[in-house]
Amino acid sequence: MADKYLENKNKVVEFFQSLGLSNYESTVYQLLLKNRRAVSMLFISENTNVPRTNAYRICGQLRRLGLIEEIVKDKKKLVRASDLSHLELLVKDQKQKAFELGSSLPIIKKILTPQNAPQEGKTQISYFKGKDGIKQLLWNSLKAREILGYSFLAYEDSTDKKFAKKYREERWLRKIKNRDLLSDNDKYLTEKNLRLTKNLKVFALYRARYLPARKVNINHDLIVYNDVVAFYSWHKGEIFGVEIQNQDIAQLQKQVFELLWYQAKEPGTIIKSRKN
Incomplete structure (x- = not known):
C-alpha cells in the first residue's frame, strides 16, 4: 500500500513538472486541491515548507496559470484551487505549444544551421x-x-x-x-x-x-x-x-x-x- 501511494505521488509530481510547475508551486497547488476551501498565506506557510513571503509569489504564478483563484473574505485575501477543468485547459495549451514548436523546428533548424558548416570528412x-x-x-x-x-x-x-x-x-x-x-x-x-x-x-x-x-x-x-x-x-x-x-x-x-x-x-x- 505504501509503495502504491509513493508511486502515485511520484506520478503527480512528474505530471506537474511536465507542466512547468516548480516543486514549491506543485506543493502549494496540491495543498489547495486537498483542502478545497479558501485559505490564507499563513495557512499555506504553516502546512508546507514554503516561507510566507514566497507564498505570495507562488500563488501569483498559479493564479496567472488559472489553477487557483483569489477571493476577499472579511477584508482578507484568500486563495483556493480553481475547478480541475482549468488544469485540463492548461494541458491543452501545453499540447498546442508543443505542436507549434514541432511545426516550427525544421524552419528554425534551417535558419540556425551555419552556411559554413564543416564539410563531410572534416574533424x-x-x-x-x-x-x-x-x-x-x-x-x-x-x-x-x-x-x-x-x-x-x-x-x-x-x-x-x-x-x-x-x-x-x-x-x-x-x-x-x-x-x-x-x-x-x-x-x-x-x-x-x-x-x-x-x-x-x-x-x-x-x-x-x-x-x-x-x-x-x-x-x-x-x-x-x-x-x-x-x-x-x-x-x-x-x-x-x-x-x-x-x-x-x-x-x-x-x-x-x-x-x-x-x-x-x-x-x-x-x-x-x-x-x-
Missing part, C-alpha cells in the same frame, strides 16, 4: 562538462540508427533518473538499436536488472554482453554512432565528455567493437557461472 571536436553537458552529449546520439557502447556508469549515475528515463524512451520511439559491452564485474549485472531489460519496452532494441575485466578494463563510458566517437568519465569529482566527429576514427572503433562483441558473453551466462 570536429566538442567538449562537455558537468551532468548537463553529458545530457547533451547523449542526446546528440539520438541521430543514430544504432549506438555501440562500452558502459561503465548507468545513465542515472552520469545524469539523473528523469533524463535517463526520457533518453531511453526517446531512443525506443526513434527505433534506435543499442548494443553495450560491459565488464563482468559490473554492479548492474544482476538477475533483477536482466529481467528489467527483458520486460520493459524501452529495452526492446537493447542488447548487452559482458567481457572479463582481464581482457578489457572498461573504466569509462564510450559510444560510437554514425561518424562520431564520444566518451565521458569522472575527473577530480566532476564528469566531463569529449565528442569526436571523424569518419575514419569512428569506422576503426566500430571494427574494434565488433571483434570484442563476438568474444563477449550473454549476461545470463555470466550470472549462471557466478552461482556455480
Whole structure:
C-alpha cells in the first residue's frame, strides 16, 4: 500500500513538472486541491515548507496559470484551487505549444544551421562538462540508427533518473538499436536488472554482453554512432565528455567493437557461472 501511494505521488509530481510547475508551486497547488476551501498565506506557510513571503509569489504564478483563484473574505485575501477543468485547459495549451514548436523546428533548424558548416570528412571536436553537458552529449546520439557502447556508469549515475528515463524512451520511439559491452564485474549485472531489460519496452532494441575485466578494463563510458566517437568519465569529482566527429576514427572503433562483441558473453551466462 505504501509503495502504491509513493508511486502515485511520484506520478503527480512528474505530471506537474511536465507542466512547468516548480516543486514549491506543485506543493502549494496540491495543498489547495486537498483542502478545497479558501485559505490564507499563513495557512499555506504553516502546512508546507514554503516561507510566507514566497507564498505570495507562488500563488501569483498559479493564479496567472488559472489553477487557483483569489477571493476577499472579511477584508482578507484568500486563495483556493480553481475547478480541475482549468488544469485540463492548461494541458491543452501545453499540447498546442508543443505542436507549434514541432511545426516550427525544421524552419528554425534551417535558419540556425551555419552556411559554413564543416564539410563531410572534416574533424570536429566538442567538449562537455558537468551532468548537463553529458545530457547533451547523449542526446546528440539520438541521430543514430544504432549506438555501440562500452558502459561503465548507468545513465542515472552520469545524469539523473528523469533524463535517463526520457533518453531511453526517446531512443525506443526513434527505433534506435543499442548494443553495450560491459565488464563482468559490473554492479548492474544482476538477475533483477536482466529481467528489467527483458520486460520493459524501452529495452526492446537493447542488447548487452559482458567481457572479463582481464581482457578489457572498461573504466569509462564510450559510444560510437554514425561518424562520431564520444566518451565521458569522472575527473577530480566532476564528469566531463569529449565528442569526436571523424569518419575514419569512428569506422576503426566500430571494427574494434565488433571483434570484442563476438568474444563477449550473454549476461545470463555470466550470472549462471557466478552461482556455480
